[in-house]
Amino acid sequence: MVISTTIADSDQNLHSTFASRYVRTSLPRFKLPDQSIPKDAAYQIINDELMLDGNPRLNLASFVTTWMEPECDKLIMSSLNKNYVDMDEYPVTTELQNRCVNIIAHLFHAPIGEDDAAVGVGTVGSSEAIMLAGLAFKRKWQAKRKSQGKSCENPNIVTGSNVQVCWEKFARYFEVELKEVKLKEGYYVMDPEKAVEMVDENTICVATILGSTMNGEFEDVKLLNNLLMKKNEETKWETPIHVDAASGGFVAPFLYPNLEWDFRLPLVKSINVSGHKYGLVYAGVGWVVWRTKDDLPDELVFHINYLGSDQPTFTLNFSKGSSQIIAQYYQFIRLGFEGYKDIMTNCHENTMVLKEGLEKMGKFNIISKDIGVPLLAFSLKDSSKYTVFNISESLRRFGWIVPAYTMPPDAQHISVLRVVIREDFSHSLADRLIADIIKVVHELEGARFTADTSGARDGGTVEHVEHGLRPMERGIAKYLRRFIHGKKTSSVC
Numbered sequence: 008m009v010i011s012t013t014i015a016d017s018d019q020n021l022h023s024t025f026a027s028r029y030v031r032t033s034l035p036r037f038k039l040p041d042q043s044i045p046k047d048a049a050y051q052i053i054n055d056e057l058m059l060d061g062n063p064r065l066n067l068a069s070f071v072t073t074w075m076e077p078e079c080d081k082l083i084m085s086s087l088n089k090n091y092v093d094m095d096e097y098p099v100t101t102e103l104q105n106r107c108v109n110i111i112a113h114l115f116h117a118p119i120g121e122d123d124a125a126v127g128v129g130t131v132g133s134s135e136a137i138m139l140a141g142l143a144f145k146r147k148w149q150a151k152r153k154s155q156g157k158s159c160e161n162p163n164i165v166t167g168s169n170v171q172v173c174w175e176k177f178a179r180y181f182e183v184e185l186k187e188v189k190l191k192e193g194y195y196v197m198d199p200e201k202a203v204e205m206v207d208e209n210t211i212c213v214a215t216i217l218g219s220t221m222n223g224e225f226e227d228v229k230l231l232n233n234l235l236m237k238k239n240e241e242t243k244w245e246t247p248i249h250v251d252a253a254s255g256g257f258v259a260p261f262l263y264p265n266l267e268w269d270f271r272l273p274l275v276k277s278i279n280v281s282g283h284k285y286g287l288v289y290a291g292v293g294w295v296v297w298r299t300k301d302d303l304p305d306e307l308v309f310h311i312n313y314l315g316s317d318q319p320t321f322t323l324n325f326s327k328g329s330s331q332i333i334a335q336y337y338q339f340i341r342l343g344f345e346g347y348k349d350i351m352t353n354c355h356e357n358t359m360v361l362k363e364g365l366e367k368m369g370k371f372n373i374i375s376k377d378i379g380v381p382l383l384a385f386s387l388k389d390s391s392k393y394t395v396f397n398i399s400e401s402l403r404r405f406g407w408i409v410p411a412y413t414m415p416p417d418a419q420h421i422s423v424l425r426v427v428i429r430e431d432f433s434h435s436l437a438d439r440l441i442a443d444i445i446k447v448v449h450e451l452e453g454a455r456f457t458a459d460t461s462g463a464r465d466g467g468t469v470e471h472v473e474h475g476l477r478p479m480e481r482g483i484a485k486y487l488r489r490f491i492h493g494k495k496t497s498s499v500c
């Protein structure tokens with residue numbers, strides 16, 4: 008199956024203005040070309056097509072890092088040819104991963120003795136981390152049930168219906184029933200009381216989210232822990248907790264150090280976090296850490312001997328790049344606690360700038376919380392004339408990518424816009440976004456236009472945000488405008 012969303016013409020061939028000097032005939036789109044082409048032609052063709060992707064810096068839909076320091080880019084480039092799995096050959100890379108695991112486990116208050124190492128592993132992202140954590144819970148539950156002579160059929164996991172799709176994947180791929188606590192209007196995270204009510208003897212764990220994907224809100228892990236402790240005492244089921252801290256794991260320790268959500272709570276047995284979200288690394292790294300060695304069943308761990316010491320590995324895939332792990336270590340030592348705290352504080356402040364701007368308009372209900380992941384989720388007070396989907400679509404013409412979506416069950420009738428505030432989203436971009444939202448809302452309300460917005464109306468796009476961009480990005484924006492106007496020329500770059 009080919010899933011393709013190419014933007015160019017729909018025939019079977021690719022054309023390129025630049026490459027035409029080299030390529031007499033066009034390239035087949037879906038078949039391996041018969042002949043080779045010069046490297047600069049190949050570069051130009053691909054570079055040319057990629058310009059039509061959105062601008063990552065203006066992609067406010069994503070939590071994933073879109074900017075790193077040039078020094079780190081250099082480290083990434085120089086380690087592109089290192090396969091992470093070759094631990095014998097690259098023991099230093101392995102050592103850096105181990106340091107990262109330990110740094111994260113300490114940050115999350117894992118009970119690690121002086122001479123002990125933390126238990127955890129680097130993954131491709133939180134999704135792989137969650138598969139591994141889920142498998143560990145399933146195995147532990149099965150082992151316990153077997154030892155009690157009880158059935159191992161029908162394991163389940165309790166979550167809120169606001170879980171990220173990877174939990175649904177885990178449930179389906181590894182045959183665990185997903186029992187979801189439904190949301191309701193005005194309450195968009197898992198209710199710990201209802202979650203604990205749903206727990207039964209087949210529950211492998213309760214998965215709670217630090218930073219709901221829908222509105223960035225932290226679920227009340229402490230209350231969940233306390234309620235579940237009480238239930239465990241009564242039932243002797245020993246149901247554990249996993250915290251999905253994909254987005255909040257690198258926010259809470261710096262902004263809310265006194266918030267107890269991690270291994271300080273006894274039932275929290277594992278935590279995942281995305282290195283490529285607020286860990287501030289480009290896409291491709293996540294982490295899972297376990298409370299102690301006992302929380303990771305031995306039979307899931309494969310052992311490799313390297314340099315005389317025991318190297319346990321627990322991952323779903325085998326080969327992968329080393330760059331992201333090296334980049335994570337760079338961020339840890341470069342920023343330190345202070346650096347992360349400054350960046351998260353800045354993100355939070357820019358979120359508040361945006362929040363105030365939108366509140367002033369009086370058109371929106373803010374449904375994200377001041378304490379949470381730095382993002383702004385907001386719905387329209389009155390959706391009778393136009394919807395958040397119209398706003399999202401109109402904002403695209405200014406270059407902004409702001410997603411609109413409906414809330415999960417049972418709050419599907421609420422639809423929201425979400426702006427994720429990352430490190431590279433500056434105060435001035437926040438001001439610009441507010442100005443553009445105001446314009447879009449006026450337009451949708453049928454207000455008359457002043458001359459300076461006409462550029463946007465005729466499909467001018469990127470114009471307004473362009474000013475905040477670097478020359479190279481301005482070039483791309485210019486190219487994009489030409490393309491949209493059907494005036495694609497070769498005078499770009």
Ligand SMILES: *Cc1c(COP(=O)(O)O)cnc(C)c1O
Nearest residue numbers: 132133134171220253254281293
């Ligand atoms: C992003 C996210 C995930 C998935 O993480 P990846 O690192 O993209 O695989 C899982 N859970 C939550 C709460 C998330 O925000």
